[in-house]
Amino acid sequence: MATTAPALTPAASGYRSGLYEWLTTTDHKKIGILYVTNSFIFFFLGGLLALGVRTELAQPGLQYLADENLYNELFTMHGTVMIFLFIIPMLVGFGNYVVPLQIGAPDMAFPRINALSFWMLPLAGILLFTGFVTGGAAAAGWTSYSPLAQDRPLGSVGPGQDLWIVGLLLIGTSSILGSINFLVTIFKMRAPGMTLFRMPILVWTVLVTSVLVLMATPVLTSALVMLFIDRNYGGSFFDPANGGNAVLWQNVFWFYSHPAVYIMVLPAMGMISEILPVFSRKPLFGYKAFVFATAGIGALGFSVWAHHMFTTGSVYLPFFSLMTFLIAVPTGVKMFNWIFTLFRGKLTFATPLLFALGFLSMFLIGGINGAFSAAVPVDFALHDTYWVVAHLHYVLFGGSVFGVFAGVYFWFPKMTGRMLGEGLGKVQFVLMFIGFNLTFFPMHALGLAGMPRRIADYASDAGWNELNLAATVGGFLIAASVLPFLWNVFVSLRSGKPAGDDPWEGNTLEWATSSPPPPYNFDHLPEIRSERPVFDLRHGRAGSGH
Amino acid sequence: MHPLRHPRNALVIGVAFVIIAAVYWAVPYFGGWHLDYAGVTMLAALGIAMALMAYVLIAGSPSE
């Protein structure tokens, strides 16, 4: 371990480098920032697509769309972009930046593959969006069911759907390579003294997520190639008119896409689990229970996929309903872990904590409305209605996105050496929280009232008018909340308060080095005797000793 | 050695999924319902893959 290295460039210039450096870097910190930035760009693009959807639905009657197929493209691309180009890579980006630091490693196990994984994403995004200018983007929903996704009249004729397939194949490959990178890094490159049960929770959640990615994503790959063969080589996998089986697509697709929702939320839960202890000045309640609950969610997540297919008539209903209810158990355990971390803590209501509290409350709602859907008769009534849209957005936006923003405010100082403004942060939180609930809470009622998903227009006497208008207003409020965030980032990068090594009095190793860290991460590692090595260092006592 | 360090214990996760696959096959088969061959195949393969992954990660980790 070098103590001083006078010939090296000072830490502060570790991230402010030329374009060539950014294009060719293999440093996990820069790659992490690239991931986060790229993901935000797609968040805004996906958000614009959502505004397109909401504007059309604000009132009965077609508002501005002449062609309902364009509406199908809007919601298809919105879902696809948000899932594959925003939330999954965003969490990978945070993992990339934070995990090697938290385990005391100098970089990821395979730095060049890390860079390759990143650069496949903007390329895939371009391929996906090219559909808009080559005769229409993919328009069969992000779930791409056959026969709508097939290349036939009343289906998806034209290259848009094929571009969608190829884009997703690229993204899937990027993910799988990334998961191998994370697993080897976590298992092989931990600093001495950091046993598995002394790893920060974020590292554990990234570990489980990587297992899910490794196991589930290749199944999506197989489904996509089979669809490609159906569309382009006269294959007979999924098209009933050709001897195929439409439910087979759903089976193989959801075998990936259900674990995918845990891929989309577990790292965010890990981030929350880092943030709550710091801002409650208490260790995470029940570390081991949390680890086992996370592993349990990962494992159970593989056995519930057909709860997306209850209404097909080809599903063994009791098995999947039971397994789905079972998943609520470890998730509930985690809720209690978080709540008891806050309980009797010395709370500091900084922006990261606000977003973390937002996560807890909104994810709770999403979990509850999901538990309703696990009951087969309820799902029979609510499948493909706006109830499901409410559920998925409460867990993905209320959960993951709020978790992401909590992480942004928490780790921005480490990444850039500057604090984000608290005032603007609180403005963003309030606007986003209100906008989010205004958009998605009415969708519970809309679903119960029978409004189906994926329709461009609705009858004016269905009783859905006011709630749709409210949801549209909420959507624009969410869009507005992004503005103080962008302004905050812009201003803070230039003249934000200098952060120093450890502005939050953090617990984990990333706070034991400069902000931003030097390229090699650490000059000196503190002794590791618990999951809170920096806390132990600060308080000069032996750790909790496990 | 800690149970989590014994590579052979890592196979438990694979066995768990193979058991789930077996249940998923057996109940509809003996109960006369529609059998989801795709699901059985994917769950059984998951058991094999999980066992392999868990084994190499535990056996391949540095001992401490």
Added chain:
Amino acid sequence: MTSDSHALTTTEHSPVAGLAHDASGGISNPILGMLLFITSEVMFFAGLFAAYFASRAAAAPWPPAEFEHTLEPFSLVFPATVMLVISSVTCQIGVNAIRRDDRAGFIRAIGLTLILGIVFLLIQVYDYGLLYSEGLTVAAGPYGTTYYTLTGFHGAHVFGGVIMLAVILYRGMAGQFSSRHHDAVEATSIYWHFVDVVWIGLYTTLYWLR
């Protein structure tokens, strides 16, 4: 096994004992990465096999009447299978050779493996031609689609393996490997054995189980 907690004890008596170890006693990073990649490939083929079994169950009779005798287990695929299995043996011989610093033995064995792999691919392509002339095409209903998809993606993986074998053969001839440094050889051989195992599964399923 003694209770000695020395780094090598964990792996000495395990199937991974032969693999290259780094200083801390674990499997080296690139080899661990390849093993994990293989688990992801298992799941890729799982999706394809899932589609096969589901299609087969839904489309009775299977094989369809017009293809009842098209896929014969002792046709050209039989010598191809034998060759692929032998190539796994020669590949392992090559790995064992370089573990002993026997560079000449390594080059011979990997060269033979490479040739066997290429011949397998050639036989496969020729066999496709024969099958096409008998009417079994990708578009010939689920039977044809699943056959070509499964064997085609397997062939693509063999092709990838052939490239890897060619690279390590070249590097071996250039003297880049020794008993202490040959991670790429270990990784390639693991991949090649996997490709072989998948083929055994495919051959059994497509030609015997039918």
